[in-house]
Amino acid sequence: MEGILKELEDIVGRRYVSASPEEKYIYSRDQGLQEPHDPDAVVLPGSTEEVQAVIRLANRERVPVVPMGGGLVLSGLTIPQKGGIVLDMKRMNRIIEVNETSRYAVVEGGVSQGVLKAYLERRHPGLKHSLPDAPPVATIAGNVAIHGSGHLSQSEGGFHSEMVTGLEAVLPTGEAVRLGSCSTVPGWFSRAPLPDLAGLFLGWNGTTGIITKIGIKLFPKPKMEDILVYMTGSVDILPDLIYRITGTEMAEDMVAAISPKPDWLRGFPILLITVTANSEEEMAMKVGIIRESVRHYYQTMESGFMPVPPYMKSQFLGAPLKDLSKFADVMKGGGFEYVGSIMPVEKLPGACSAGLDIAEKHRVTCSMGARVIGRGHCMMFFNAYAFNRADEDNMARSALALEETNRATLELGGIPWKAEAPGQQDILRKMEPGTIQLMNRIRSLLDPNGIMNPGNWEAR
Numbered sequence: 001m002e003g004i005l006k007e008l009e010d011i012v013g014r015r016y017v018s019a020s021p022e023e024k025y026i027y028s029r030d031q032g033l034q035e036p037h038d039p040d041a042v043v044l045p046g047s048t049e050e051v052q053a054v055i056r057l058a059n060r061e062r063v064p065v066v067p068m069g070g071g072l073v074l075s076g077l078t079i080p081q082k083g084g085i086v087l088d089m090k091r092m093n094r095i096i097e098v099n100e101t102s103r104y105a106v107v108e109g110g111v112s113q114g115v116l117k118a119y120l121e122r123r124h125p126g127l128k129h130s131l132p133d134a135p136p137v138a139t140i141a142g143n144v145a146i147h148g149s150g151h152l153s154q155s156e157g158g159f160h161s162e163m164v165t166g167l168e169a170v171l172p173t174g175e176a177v178r179l180g181s182c183s184t185v186p187g188w189f190s191r192a193p194l195p196d197l198a199g200l201f202l203g204w205n206g207t208t209g210i211i212t213k214i215g216i217k218l219f220p221k222p223k224m225e226d227i228l229v230y231m232t233g234s235v236d237i238l239p240d241l242i243y244r245i246t247g248t249e250m251a252e253d254m255v256a257a258i259s260p261k262p263d264w265l266r267g268f269p270i271l272l273i274t275v276t277a278n279s280e281e282e283m284a285m286k287v288g289i290i291r292e293s294v295r296h297y298y299q300t301m302e303s304g305f306m307p308v309p310p311y312m313k314s315q316f317l318g319a320p321l322k323d324l325s326k327f328a329d330v331m332k333g334g335g336f337e338y339v340g341s342i343m344p345v346e347k348l349p350g351a352c353s354a355g356l357d358i359a360e361k362h363r364v365t366c367s368m369g370a371r372v373i374g375r376g377h378c379m380m381f382f383n384a385y386a387f388n389r390a391d392e393d394n395m396a397r398s399a400l401a402l403e404e405t406n407r408a409t410l411e412l413g414g415i416p417w418k419a420e421a422p423g424q425q426d427i428l429r430k431m432e433p434g435t436i437q438l439m440n441r442i443r444s445l446l447d448p449n450g451i452m453n454p455g456n457w458e459a460r
Ligand SMILES: Cc1cc2nc3c(=O)[nH]c(=O)nc-3n(C[C@H](O)[C@H](O)[C@H](O)COP(=O)(O)OP(=O)(O)OC[C@H]3O[C@@H](n4cnc5c(N)ncnc54)[C@H](O)[C@@H]3O)c2cc1C
Pocket: 066, 067, 068, 069, 070, 071, 072, 073, 074, 077, 078, 089, 109, 110, 131, 132, 133, 134, 135, 137, 138, 139, 140, 141, 142, 143, 145, 146, 147, 148, 149, 150, 204, 205, 206, 207, 209, 210, 211, 212, 324, 325, 328, 453
């Protein structure tokens, strides 16, 4: 690597290349349960041209490249399984354009959720983007590269990848390409009506290239928000509750949760429904319509809306939801990983009971829940395992629980989301051979030397 390190320094500058043991240690692991693996170098490019030059060099030398944003994916997708270069995108943090009228922003590939949020609050207070509940340092590109979702789950298609209006990407052979309207005319307003090549970079876990710029939809930011909390003793009614409430099209976000924290909610399924409005009248109308849609349940069964005092509402409102980090650290000791499964809403009760069985069998702490995507078109069901890194037995049991959850998800008819490498193998074993062949053909066409995030999405 010595000659390569020198060349890398010539491209991005000495400050932005490191092969020191300390940096390698930090970039060799994440908060989850996947085995650490050292990179050979960490590189922070500052522009698309620098990304291109790094990739050309890596391609020439057959050195693996792992793109990284916030490194918060938790499932090891930024761990360099085969060594090589971790390409940390955080220096590419410029917001290039905000189009107020057509409601989109164009940002560089390392812009974090927190930076865009703060920028919009300061300069475009009437607009917002959909944020995941991940810590704010998570990047917009890293999130769409895995089909993330967030607090505007009821908008558009629900997934953040559906909110992408255009991409600039550097291919594994070093060419930069633009996809969407920006490939043809100046604006980054839409992927339609062109062939949808952006899909080559969405959901591929950074195995097809580096996203260097991204167009993302912005949405009107209503003046007020409120939270409705529906509590029930039975998970069985949740799918129908979700069906009825999404049918009103009055909510902005909807999350079902069964969580060990806060203590007073332990074990109770709750539905958190976020509603936004521009006036008290609009809010009252929306809340009224939602309440009416589930009247049948709260009149006849032991369930209903919980009165939430104002000081408690703040725990459920705002993005990212700060209390989620508390669940992540419920065991103390800094370990956290979750199986997020994309599955139909009607599978929610089955997923809950499978999750409880797995948690009991392996004696692990598990919080569960589901973010409802779109108008109930599917959900991201999470089984979140917090563990203590200093406790090997706790880690081993959590790893078994995680593996079993992946398999249970597929058996239930869902697909593990942002699956770690072994989970990807579980998915590929169930996938139609024709689909796998197509994925492989695309990969080898784009990446003839197999340098991009190797070890991921590889059918064995
Ligand atoms: C407490 C907590 C709550 C969370 N809640 C949510 C949630 O509500 N919704 C949600 O979607 N996620 C959530 N997550 C998961 C995850 O943190 C987010 O999805 C996050 O947005 C990932 O972004 P990142 O920048 O950290 O990606 P990284 O971890 O850096 O990368 C993710 C993947 O994208 C690839 N990648 C990164 N940058 C690029 C690029 N520029 N070009 C090509 N490929 C790239 C990487 O190689 C990797 O495969 C949560 C995590 C935590 C810890």
